[in-house]
Amino acid sequence: MGLIWHGVDEIPEDFGPTAVTIGNFDGVHRGHQQVLGRLLSTAKENGSRAVAVTFDPHPAQVHRPDTAPHLIMGIEDRLAALSGYGLDAILVLHYTLEFAQQSAEDFVRSIFVDALHASHVVVGHDVRFGRGNAGDLAAMQELGERFGFGVVVVDEFTxxxxxxxxxxxxxxxxxxxxxxxxxxxxxxxxxxxxxxxxxxxxxxxxxxxxxxxxxxxxxxxxxxxxxxxxxxxxxxxxxxxxxxxxxxxxxxxxxxxxxxxxxxxxxxxxxxxxxxxxxxxxxxxxxxxxxxxxxxxxxxxxxxxxxxxxxxxxxxxxxxxxxxxxxxxxxxxxxxxxxxxxxxxxxxxxxxxxx
CATH class of the missing domain: 2.40.30.30 (Riboflavin kinase-like)
Structure with missing residues (x-):
């Protein structure tokens, strides 16, 4: 079973390079599984460690608690399911309104670059990140060029x-x-x-x-x-x-x-x-x-x-x-x-x- 970190302060400074993916992963369904499979193959091909970044609580529970969807699984079951795919580590970020105010660039730099030393980031076409979900695939690719990591795009699983x-x-x-x-x-x-x-x-x-x-x-x-x-x-x-x-x-x-x-x-x-x-x-x-x-x-x-x-x-x-x-x-x-x-x-x- 891989490591589980509840915050960037738990990540060893010498951990990396990594192949990273990000998501809520509620249900860890077959679409998620396809991303995880691509993450593992990318890590293996590049001599990196495979890391999934997720959030707790679910962002919807923070931004709109009265109308947030019922979660398919609890956080412990989600982490167990993710761990079952052979990841080297899972980073659980505590999601708050303050955390959500980070710009797309600040988020990528602090998490992917400074904390995880990412060599590759594996995402779907619909990836969103940063304040107001302003970051998209084009932004991730531009940040990858700037900070020196590759962006691997996974096709949708239907x-x-x-x-x-x-x-x-x-x-x-x-x-x-x-x-x-x-x-x-x-x-x-x-x-x-x-x-x-x-x-x-x-x-x-x-x-x-x-x-x-x-x-x-x-x-x-x-x-x-x-x-x-x-x-x-x-x-x-x-x-x-x-x-x-x-x-x-x-x-x-x-x-x-x-x-x-x-x-x-x-x-x-x-x-x-x-x-x-x-x-x-x-x-x-x-x-x-x-x-x-x-x-x-x-x-x-x-x-x-x-x-x-x-x-x-x-x-x-x-x-x-x-x-x-x-x-x-x-x-x-x-x-x-x-x-x-x-x-x-x-x-x-x-x-x-x-x-």
Whole structure:
């Protein structure tokens, strides 16, 4: 794992030369991954160290906190994802209104030149930096000529954007809830640039499959398991409830097939509920995961309370529906578990075996 610096004062004076890239990297999606791949190859070709520069908090949270987008992942998960690509170091810059007042030239000189001794800077065509985002690609190239670093431009990475999807029936459809899921093949598509905005749009509509295609992996949330109202346990479907401060973008309300990854790293197939459960009044919006076919021979060894877990979303099964009492809800939950089991068995992702 590479180094992580929280400020330029932590960078050794003799660190360098470097190949550097810059961005918010929210989601570390496939577009980001293409930039990181080019960064690594550039560093290798020039005998430099690969460094990614990012910001915390996200600039939008500083400039427009009331309308800033929900982040796809928290800072710790973002750093873990970036570290997984074999970077030599990550520089996290604390973003403030004062920091944002630096001119494009001052930013490049202080960070890329003086602190990181950059030999190359790897960016996309839409790079923006400096006060008021005044710096663009042309400015970066001009500054590179002035300060002696090369600018490597990465082409945009595009993905197929679904226009409509063919419905694929799930087993044992239930009355009162949708039993269709988006088909993975056979739909019209157009190319769209991979972006964090597109990921958020997909999550906010519940389309976690498209989000996964853009991210290159399933969307995940990360948090601590807390005690809930225990309604699921009373109904025979105990759930692990994520704390309300869990990191990661909460997708649209509904029932999902996915995975619960416990503190030991074991992946368990799960049916995941997102929402306020309209069958019961006064329930706050929450994310809770029911492990499918959980081990019954040693339930005391399967206590997840207080554990830090990851919940991965593979596919949305249906929207959130109010049922006429607990009995109807239990019948639907049985069908949801069967549907989740079916989806996960054909998803090609590993996990603890469902029995």
């Amino acid at each position: 993905e197929q954007a679904p226009r409509h999807r063919a419905a694929e029936a799930l087993p044992d459809a239930a009355e009162g809830g949708s039993a269709e899921r988006d088909g993975a093949e056979g739909y019209d598509a157009e190319e769209r640039r991979c972006s964090s905005t597109w990921v958020r749009e997909a999550l906010e509509s519940g389309d976690v499959r498209t989000a996964a295609e853009i991210l290159g992996r399933p969307h995940a949330m990360h948090g601590t398991v807390v005690h809930g109202a225990s309604r699921g346990r009373a109904l025979g479907f105990p759930t692990a409830n994520l704390s309300h401060d869990a990191a990661g973008h909460v997708p649209a309300d509904g029932i999902y097939a996915g995975w619960l990854i416990d503190a030991s790293g074991t992946r368990w197939p799960a049916a995941i509920s997102v929402g306020s459960n309209p069958t019961f009044a006064g329930v706050a919006r929450q994310v809770e995961a029911h492990v499918i076919d959980r081990p019954e021979e040693a339930p005391e060894d399967f206590d997840l309370y207080g554990q830090n877990i990851v919940v991965e979303f593979v596919e949305r099964l249906r929207g959130m529906v109010a049922y006429r009492g607990p009995e109807a809800l239990v019948e639907q939950m049985k069908l949801d578990v069967d549907a989740a089991r079916h989806v996960l068995a054909t998803s090609g992702q590993g996990g603890a075996p469902a029995r």
